[in-house]
Amino acid sequence: MLAREVRILFGKEWRQLLRSRGAMVTALLLPVLLLVIIPGVQMLGLKSGAMKPVNLPPGVELPPGLRELAEDPVAMMRAMLVPFIALGGLIVPSVTASYILITERESRTLELLVALPVRVGQILLAKLLALLALASAVTLVLFSVDAALILWLRVGSPGFVLALLLVLLTSLTFSTTSALLVSLLARDFRTANNINGLLIGPIILVCFLAMVAVPGPILTALLLAALFTVGAGVATFVALRVITFERLLR
Known part of the structure; x- marks a missing residue:
């Protein structure tokens, strides 16, 4: 159960994100491209039979991750989906964090937090949760489109879809924690x-x-x-260790 102070701060951060046009545009455009348009076009190309097995010269071997290409043309699609899903999870928080931290610092509203009976850890947690909530709401909706196409076109199994979901959630968490730390330490956009x-x-x-x-x-x-x-854990540990009110306001 979150502390009352964290819930109040989270509400403030969430409203601030929704009011930021730049943050909302960034949170929508890039994920649509990375999570829906590019993978969707490639997967729909499978239905038309555009993809063919790779014909390799005798004696040539592919790297371990691409060896299935010689027999299964869908293997490249499955392989490419993993980094694309990870990239979709990395982009949104890394850009959005700058809006809620640096804009707030430039408008001097961060100074008002000093007068409140809250700790730095509670401020960081509220900002972290707000970023994660926005990024998750956007990317999970878009990911559901990919999941439906994967299962409909039989690109992968339900287990493959769950593995992609795990990559998305962990990349979101890592990007949120690291972007928050960067925005707290950086002085400008x-x-x-x-x-x-x-x-x-x-x-x-x-x-x-x-x-x-x-x-x-x-x-x-x-x-x-x-x-x-692991990266998310390290970024969170560093943030809690090095961020103080003085560093937050500088």
């Missing part, structure tokens, strides 16, 4: 966006490397989910 870009770039590379190196999309999804979980 430009700095926050640059740092978020530096963080997300290598993570995207890791996702695609895991897709190629790990045999099977379900195992790839479970590995990425574990990495995102």
